[in-house]
Amino acid sequence: MDFTIDTEQKALRDAVRELAGSLADNAPSTGDVPVGPNEHDEKAWSALAEMGVLGLTVPEELGGMGATPVELMLAAQELGKARVQSALPEAVLAAALLAELGTEEQKALLEGVSAGETLIVPALHEPMCSFSLQAHDVTATESGDGWALSGTKAPVRYAAAADRLLVTARAGEQTGVFLIEGAQAEGDVVTFDGASAQLVGSLDGAADALQRAVNVATVALLAEALGAMEGALAMTTEYLKSRKQFGVPIMTFQTLTQRAADMYVSVELARSAVQFAAMVAAEDPGATDHIRRARVVVGKAGRHVGQEAIQLHGGIGMTAEYAVGHYTTRLTAIEHTLGDTRQTIGELARTVRDHGAVDVFA
Amino acid sequence: MHRHLSEEDAAFKEKIREFFTTAIPEEIRTKAKEGRELTKEDIVTSQRILNEHGYAVPHWPVEYGGQDWTELQRHIWRDEMQAAGVPQPLPFNASMVGPVIAAFGSKELKDRFLPKTASLDIWWCQGFSEPDAGSDLAGLRTTAVKDGEDWIVNGQKTWTTLGQYADWIFALVRTNPEAPKKQQGISFLLIDMTTPGIEVRPIKLIDGGREVNEVFFDNVRVPGDQLVGEENAGWSYAKFLLGNERVGVAPVGMIKRWLAEAKEYAAQVKQGEGVVLDDPLVAARIAELEAEAMALELTVLRVAGNSKDGRPDPASSILKLRGSQLEQDTLELITDIAGPMSLMWSEADGGPVPVWATVSTPRYLNFRKASIYGGSNEVQRGIISGTILGLKG
Ligand SMILES: Cc1cc2nc3c(=O)[nH]c(=O)nc-3n(C[C@H](O)[C@H](O)[C@H](O)COP(=O)(O)OP(=O)(O)OC[C@H]3O[C@@H](n4cnc5c(N)ncnc54)[C@H](O)[C@@H]3O)c2cc1C
Secondary structure, X not given: OOOOOOHHHHHHHHHXXXXXXXXXXXXXXXXXXXXXXOOOOHHHHHHHHHOOOOOOOOOHHHOXXXXXXXXXXXXXXXXXXXXXXXXXXXXXXXXXXXXXXXXXXXXOHHHHHHOOOOOXXXXXXXXXXXXXXXXXXXXEEEEOOEEEEEEEEOOOOOHHHOOEEEEEEEEOOEEEEEEEEOOOEEOOEEEEEEEEEEEEOOHHHHHHHHHHHHHHHHHHHHHHHHHHHHHHHHHHHHHHHHOEEOOEEHHHOHHHHHHHXXXXXXHHHHHHHHHHHHHHHXXXXXXXXXHHHHHXXXXXXXXXXHHHHHHHHHHHXXXXXXXXXXXXXXXXXXXXOOOOHHHHHHHHHHOHHHOOOOOOOO | OOOOOOHHHHHHHHHHHHHHHHHOOHHHHHHHHOOOOOOHHHHHHHHHHHHHOOOOOOOOOHHHOOOOOXXXXXXXXXXXXXHOXXXXXXXXXXXXXXXXXXXHOOHHHHHHHHHHHHHOOOXXXXXXXXXXXXXXXHHOOOEEEEEOOEEEEEEEEOOOOOHHHOOEEEEEEEOOOOOOOHHHHEEEEEEEOOOOOEEEEEEOEOOOOOOEEEEEEEEEEEOHHHEOOOOOOHHHHXXXXXXXXXXXXXXXXXXXXXXXXXXXXXXXXXXXXXXHHHOHHHHHHHHHHHHHHHHHHHHHHHHHHHOEOOEOOOOHHHHHHHHHHHHHXXXXXXXXXXXXXXXXXXXXXXXXXXXXXXXXHHHHHHHHHHHOOOOOHHHHHHHHHHHHOOOOO
16 A cells, blocks of 8 residues: 555645635635535636546546546645635536446536536435435436436535536335436425436446445545645644733643644544545445445544634634634535435444454455 | 422422413524524513513522522523523523622612613623633733723723623723732723723624624723722622533533434434434434433532532532533534534525524534633633642642
8 A cells, every 4th residue: 555646646736735725815704704505606616627626537538637536635635725615526426427327428518517617416315314325205207218306305515506416316116316407406405396307327227336426526525624624733733822821822731732632643544544545446436335434534533623623722713704613614514415424334334244354455 | 318309399390381381482482492593582572571470580689589499499490491492591691790790789789780680671791801811811901990980991802792782791801900910900890882982893603693792992981880899809700700600501401402302303314214313323322412411410400509608619610511512412413413404504494404404503513612601611621620629730
């Protein structure tokens, strides 16, 4: 196993770092600073497209860069550190699925996806349902030479800005993935009432392909979380040095510095897990268990680092005008996107009997 | 030692539960339960009703609206109030400035302020913290300088919760910069927020709310009769207040209600063929939190009565420390139960995703404050290790 990155990968990372920095500089940081889930930002999206970030994991013959999840990780980590929220993980998922299962016509959409001209996002979550790749209440029935969808998906992040959605829906006992154009979104809620859609691939092949696509997107999410943790730790360390109370910098209080050390430990363990997940996905996006373990490590680390970053700052950490709380917000969202720590531990728990020791080389 | 409520206390509990669940408008209680932001009117309406029936400030002296209750009855009152989703009587009035005026104010100040403080005809805010005086509160720099009978106040307070609604502010100000110890030069002033020279600026928090403010004082003239107690003795009043705040903030009833609600939510969110509550991880977390909340409640019952000579038992730090942790753990759990639904932020009704789920993340984030305000958890541990265990490094 080799965790080093080559010169080309470094160059990509540095370029994204610079871009992310300039995007972050343009975001408002005083006055009515937006909080919570962001709106799709066309300008930032185009800039990412121009740098090739959106098409990183799209095959070259489909208009992408033909790079691997390792490059995706490097880019997403920089975005996380600079607090640039975007639909990148969602778009990666959609592209991976279409690249694997799509018809020629569907695959032709990926050129626009890589160019930032077409936004396709997954619609997996359903109201009052925990995360699952199986659709629960949204159904698809055959109608003519296509399919008709019924039911409600929510939350569908970036639904309002999306040109097309990839919707999971139940067809009999199976879950299929359906491509739909021009769905009506109200915020993050999308309701289908017999809307016509195309089946992507076949009903039989959908589950595994969807899991692989989720795994690649998860690498982007986890890497973004890693970047956010690095940012939060750096800000916290700086603050412990500069903030004075009782006439001394608060780093004088060992109870705080020891906890900063614990944050560092969490970040480094997360870094190993994220880089491992990227390597695994580059080799075999179907190695779900390894990626799930990485998700658990990063989920817990993100919670720990996000909470402590606010706590060690005191009141200022709670404010919208100060960046550190935004890291915590984003870490919380990432932890509940395309799966969550609780649900993932549940999935892993089901398979602990199937192996002896975990082998990171296999 | 004995465990059960006496017949009298059981009857008291019945009576008070009946009152909270019938006399306070259901609309306000539902809003509070769902974790939505309450308006000023909601809080005023609720406190007025409580006060008319003697339930707003039971821990005050009887002549100013208090009740001759036992510590246990006060606990029952607080617990039932939180269980019913009744907004707490405004803490700045009921638990902070009221008891200080009652204990240290002149007869004149008591008559002037206590009735309106109990009824919320005066909305108070707390002007203690400053940008450079947080945990190190005694480092405060806002000054008050004598000018004839009056005081002239200059400086800045911050983190002033609900200062945007406040009619008056109780502020710690430096009146003797020469005092040998910085704690000795501080006084406790009552200031009308409409006095010229005061400016309030809201601070937006990461959950999007605007519950805290900066308050600026530029040559604000404060009549001399608005000083509480003795000049330069404000620090001891502040310590008295902060001790009361710690006892008042152990929100056991609310934590218990949140846990009960968490179970209802987890029994509704579907997972596979079943529901999230079937997940042993979720059930185990709830079971643990219930055990921990029980220990907190019992500790409240055991130590809340120990306040001696107006000095709170240092063990009240336990209540602040554990209370804030359990609040935070419970809200974290609810966010996890909401799962992907926690990605939506909205207080709007009627959508397919219920409000408890769409406020879960902002509420979870908002309550990170609970381990910071009123003396951070690090400061509480310092009190426990220093004052109780005698570990003064
Ligand atoms: C939402 C909110 C509402 C508030 N409402 C009010 C209000 O209405 N009125 C009011 O006056 N104030 C209010 N406060 C202010 C609150 O009391 C302060 O935030 C608190 O005292 C901490 O001060 P600080 O924010 O300056 O943090 P700092 O004191 O700078 O602390 C930063 C970090 O250092 C730690 N630390 C500091 N000193 C020590 C030490 N000696 N040992 C170990 N660790 C230490 C802290 O625990 C924290 O982790 C509010 C705060 C918040 C967040």
